[in-house]
Amino acid sequence: MIEIQGLTKEYDGVRVVDDLSFEVRPGVVTGFLGPNGAGKSTTLRMVLGLDRPTAGRALIDGRPYRELTEPLRRVGALLDAHALHGGRTARGHLRWLAASNGLPDRRVDEVLAQVGLADAAGRRIRGFSLGMRQRLGVAAALLGDPPALLLDEPVNGLDPEGIRWIRTLLRDLAAEGRAVLLSSHLMAEMSLTADHLVVIGRGRLLADAATTDFIDRHGRPRIRVRAVDPTKLAALLGGGALPEPGADAVTAEPAEDGAWEVTGAAPERIAALAAAHGVVLYEIAVHQDSLEEAFMRMTADSVDYRAEVRP
Numbered sequence: 001m002i003e004i005q006g007l008t009k010e011y012d013g014v015r016v017v018d019d020l021s022f023e024v025r026p027g028v029v030t031g032f033l034g035p036n037g038a039g040k041s042t043t044l045r046m047v048l049g050l051d052r053p054t055a056g057r058a059l060i061d062g063r064p065y066r067e068l069t070e071p072l073r074r075v076g077a078l079l080d081a082h083a084l085h086g087g088r089t090a091r092g093h094l095r096w097l098a099a100s101n102g103l104p105d106r107r108v109d110e111v112l113a114q115v116g117l118a119d120a121a122g123r124r125i126r127g128f129s130l131g132m133r134q135r136l137g138v139a140a141a142l143l144g145d146p147p148a149l150l151l152d153e154p155v156n157g158l159d160p161e162g163i164r165w166i167r168t169l170l171r172d173l174a175a176e177g178r179a180v181l182l183s184s185h186l187m188a189e190m191s192l193t194a195d196h197l198v199v200i201g202r203g204r205l206l207a208d209a210a211t212t213d214f215i216d217r218h219g220r221p222r223i224r225v226r227a228v229d230p231t232k233l234a235a236l237l238g239g240g241a242l243p244e245p246g247a248d249a250v251t252a253e254p255a256e257d258g259a260w261e262v263t264g265a266a267p268e269r270i271a272a273l274a275a276a277h278g279v280v281l282y283e284i285a286v287h288q289d290s291l292e293e294a295f296m297r298m299t300a301d302s303v304d305y306r307a308e309v310r311p
């Protein structure tokens with residue numbers, strides 16, 4: 001379990017992480033999202049004791065990272081896949097890490113196999129592709145078999161097979177009861193991997209919710225409608241038949257192939273209206289926004305919100 005409590009970081013008087021509080025719970029993949037410069041990496045560095053908070057604290061199993069006696073057994077991290085000694089072999093790098101952290105040598109070959117690098121174990125890291133470096137970084141994070149994992153952009157540089165591999169790996173690690181925190185800008189991937197989302201903007205917490213709840217809350221379902229006679233449908237929906245007095249904003253816009261897209265009205269109501277006007281529908285389908293659309297809408301809202309609270 002990772003607990004972030006009132007975490008704050010200022011650089012030269014500028015707050016880049018601002019009173020942030022959230023938990024990364026065991027058994028769950030938590031996605032950590034935010035626009036560029038939102039403060040994600042700074043937060044992860046503070047959790048790992050690489051940066052000192054200006055205020056607040058980050059706890060791993062109840063203790064700050066710097067107080068952990070065997071840190072690699074408590075938390076594994078992938079921060080920057082480039083920060084590797086190129087002259088070492090993959091196995092050499094992991095053996096050095098295991099030895100300096102009091103971890104059994106047998107773990108080295110176990111994690112190399114787990115990340116699919118067994119065949120490249122004896123090769124020097126400088127010849128590794130970015131994807132191979134990412135896998136080696138994941139191997140290092142897993143070396144101490146830790147109950148918590150932090151991964152900053154782990155799919156960076158991975159091909160589609162690698163992306164699928166990491167998704168399955170992270171979901172399996174969470175299913176084993178580990179707490180997994182994952183940052184990524186790839187929204188489609190995030191929506192497939194993360195059960196829970198923590199979203200920050202300019203260092204502040206914007207959302208802490210189950211992924212499905214986040215999309216339901218910030219996405220806007222659209223109802224796609226098609227009729228046997230598109231002209232009749234256009235006359236009905238384009239003629240403003242849908243909005244009722246006092247109703248929430250209802251929009252009806254033409255889409256391709258004579259279809260219309262309606263927001264703000266229930267599908268039952270659209271079907272009933274069409275039936276009442278003798279318009280025969282042959283398609284009526286609800287489309288929920290993707291995580292990306294929900295995220296864009298949410299962070300756009302947050303810009304307005306910040307404009308209100310910050311002069």
Ligand SMILES: Nc1ncnc2c1ncn2[C@@H]1O[C@H](COP(=O)(O)OP(=O)(O)OP(=O)(O)O)[C@@H](O)[C@H]1O
Pocket residue numbers: 011016034035036037038039040041042043
């Ligand atoms: N050592 C530092 N000194 C001064 N400012 C810093 C330092 N490290 C980060 N910052 C600033 O803090 C802010 C947050 O940066 P951070 O890298 O944490 O964001 P991020 O959410 O990880 O962004 P990205 O998605 O681009 O990786 C940025 O404005 C950055 O310029």
